[in-house]
Amino acid sequence: MDAQLKRGLLDSCVLAAIRNKDSYGYQIIKDLKPYTELSESTLYTILKRLESAGMLTVRSAEHNGRLRKYYRITGAGTDRLREFREEWSEISAIAEFIIRECENDDKAGIS
């Protein structure tokens, strides 16, 4: 898929993934796989960014001798998710305009 279309979407996507339960990198990737496959380099960049922006907090924990970093969403993070919902209605309106143009073709029978 065109990576550009996902711009700005993934931050909120990661926030949504930790919305109801704290989670860690590897788990987030698995949870999001049905929706979008994001690479580790992409995810860790996003997690760093979200942490810097105060959207989530981090806690290190040991699990079977391996390090795990659990991420928890903050109030600012949930606010951001709400903002996303509003912005998305604007984005949808743009996309619907584009798709409407495609459908005009279909109705007119143009291949």
Next chain:
Amino acid sequence: MDAQLKRGLLDSCVLAAIRNKDSYGYQIIKDLKPYTELSESTLYTILKRLESAGMLTVRSAEHNGRLRKYYRITGAGTDRLREFREEWSEISAIAEFIIRECENDDKAGIS
């Protein structure tokens, strides 16, 4: 609005704007204003990009002593619009996942 969310959307948006009739820069901006306000610098970058990619052709014409460059969509351009429609259903699925998480809050009555 977050500029990142518009990434990749604007190319298709401009193609949609010239889908049914040839148009020129200034007119495209006016036509798209109800959906999204894009600056001239943004538009001309996009038009150049789409031309290089063979998505549209350009024709110069004089109008009241002023230069106008009319843009016409190509077959590759209409193909691109169809591709967009397919990609958008994937993007929508991601957005719906995010929004679903927001709505869980609302149902639970969490502020």
Next chain:
DNA sequence: ACGATATACATCGTAATACGAGGTATTATA
């Protein structure tokens, strides 16, 4: 007559970000 606004094009630099390539280390599985 003259300034403001609209029309119409263009370039340059910057910030943001998705991702590939590569790295480290442990545990489980075939």
Next chain:
DNA sequence: TATAATACCTCGTATTACGATGTATATCGT
């Protein structure tokens, strides 16, 4: 005993939306 899975990380690059800025003509109000 390899191979995969788990689990973290950094660096560089390509893409692109946009602000700032520039050029030039037409139109409109006062």
